[in-house]
Amino acid sequence: MMFTSPGRAARRLLLSVAAVSLLAGCGSTQATSTQATPAQATSTAAYPLSLPVPGQDQPLVLKSRPERIAVLSPDAATAVDELVGIGPVIAVPSSSQRPSTSVRVQDFAHVPHVIPDGVNPDPEQVLSWNPDLVVVTARHTGETDASAALTQAGVPVLTLTNNWQTPKDVADNITLIGRALDAEAKAAELVSRIDSGMAAVREQVASxxxxxxxxxxxxxxxxxxxxxxxxxxxxxxxxxxxxxxxxxxxxxxxxxxxxxxxxxxxxxxxxxxxxxxxxxxxxxxxxxxxxxxxxxxxxxxxxxxxxxxxxxxxxxxxxxxxxxxxxxxxxxxxxx
Missing domain, CATH: 3.40.50.1980 (Nitrogenase molybdenum iron protein domain)
Structure with a gap:
């Protein structure tokens, strides 16, 4: 893949270095409140933004509000759409367009780039879409490798590492994505709806x-x-x-x-x-x-x-x- 601009050429060079590094280095669910931790819920996004990310050594750094977001995981795609709509989203997994694995099929039908099922995200392909933010759940090796390579290439990557395994994980991820997208109020609203809805069901079955x-x-x-x-x-x-x-x-x-x-x-x-x-x-x-x-x-x-x-x-x-x-x-x- 050839890139005509110097910036994209530099990204390709950095990606090659990342690929070499990756090859060399390969080798309880109790129901609780979904409310995000205070540290996650109180900070206000302002660009440029340096956002600490759980499980990551370096913060996510955004110079301005993301306008071209590539979302490589379906769970994160739903959260982004709920928070800011589909407008800035340029890529989603194909599972986001399937009714059995998406509640927002109509929205995702209009996204220009789609990652096929069963295929690890290709960092070079993602780079060709020129994203200013990539959001990915590092659930599998391919996603983890893509996150590392894209970060090495200079693309801001929000890597979610808790795998959305509990309601609180869902709330924490929505809150974190909301901070990155300057949508903290909307994130708090969504978390509140999840928390109150789940509490109502727990109360019903408590007896x-x-x-x-x-x-x-x-x-x-x-x-x-x-x-x-x-x-x-x-x-x-x-x-x-x-x-x-x-x-x-x-x-x-x-x-x-x-x-x-x-x-x-x-x-x-x-x-x-x-x-x-x-x-x-x-x-x-x-x-x-x-x-x-x-x-x-x-x-x-x-x-x-x-x-x-x-x-x-x-x-x-x-x-x-x-x-x-x-x-x-x-x-x-x-x-x-």
């Missing part, structure tokens, strides 16, 4: 005496997985008055699941999460197993398909609706 065990099973990459405590959905199940059956069975992280493991877990209820937009048939390799079909949860109709769009970090403020939906399923008489 339940039985908390059903729920096996959380998303479909990803053509496989069926089981989710442990390292995902936001587990925290939502807990807040809705349930218990993650995978945790009770001894699982510590999200992993592919077999019919035998589902039978061994013997959950009270089974939550199928459609990440890929493929519907119930995408779970047939597990759910059509004769032994699984004999489980009380399956026999008694306590299996439900959920869209990931409102129960993952991609849901933004819509997480409240996702939580209400889960609570209504687990405790229909209590949450009417």
């Amino acid at each position: 339940v005496t039985e908390r059903p065990s729920v096996l959380i099973m998303p479909n990803m990459g053509g496989k069926v997985y089981v989710s442990a405590t390292n995902v936001l959905t587990s925290a939502l199940v807990d807040a809705a008055g349930g218990v993650n059956a995978a945790v009770e069975a001894g699982y510590t992280h999200t992993m592919p699941v077999s019919p035998e493991q589902v039978v061994a877990a013997d959950p009270d209820m089974i939550m199928l999460i459609d990440v890929m937009g493929a519907g119930e048939k995408s779970f047939s390799a597990v759910m059509d197993n004769p032994a699984v079909r004999k489980l009380p949860a399956v026999r008694d109709g306590k299996v439900r398909l959920f869209s990931a769009s409102k129960i993952y970090g991609i849901g933004g403020v819509e997480l409240v609706d996702g939580l209400k939906d889960i609570a209504g399923w687990l405790h229909p008489t209590t949450t009417r």
Whole structure:
């Protein structure tokens, strides 16, 4: 890829140096208040801005208000859109344009650049879009590497490292992105809506005496997985008055699941999460197993398909609706 301006040529040179460096160096979810910490919630953005970022050695430095934002992760894309609208956004992942993984499909349909599913962000391609801010969740190695390379190339990168695993993580990320985009008031409003909505659901289920065990099973990459405590959905199940059956069975992280493991877990209820937009048939390799079909949860109709769009970090403020939906399923008489 050739760049005609001296600035872009310098970026290409820096990117090459970063690539060499990267090659050389390769080698509890209890429901709590989502209110951001005071240090995050009180500072007012003014450009130029030097913003400390949790998990990063150096602050994010912005000379002026970002006008060309490349968002490399779907959860962050939802937050940016909620905070400042789609106007300054020039790139999003393709999952942000899919109804099963986005609540803002119509907005993201108009973004000029799209990163395909299953493809690590290409730093050189991102540079060619000339962003003045990149926002990324460093969930996988490819995203972490892209963040490092783009930073080395001189592009301001806001790297989120908490993976949106709890409601408080969601609130902290919204607050941090809001500070970077001079949208702190809007961020505080969104966090307040999430916090009050979740508190209302917790109050509704506070009196339940039985908390059903729920096996959380998303479909990803053509496989069926089981989710442990390292995902936001587990925290939502807990807040809705349930218990993650995978945790009770001894699982510590999200992993592919077999019919035998589902039978061994013997959950009270089974939550199928459609990440890929493929519907119930995408779970047939597990759910059509004769032994699984004999489980009380399956026999008694306590299996439900959920869209990931409102129960993952991609849901933004819509997480409240996702939580209400889960609570209504687990405790229909209590949450009417």
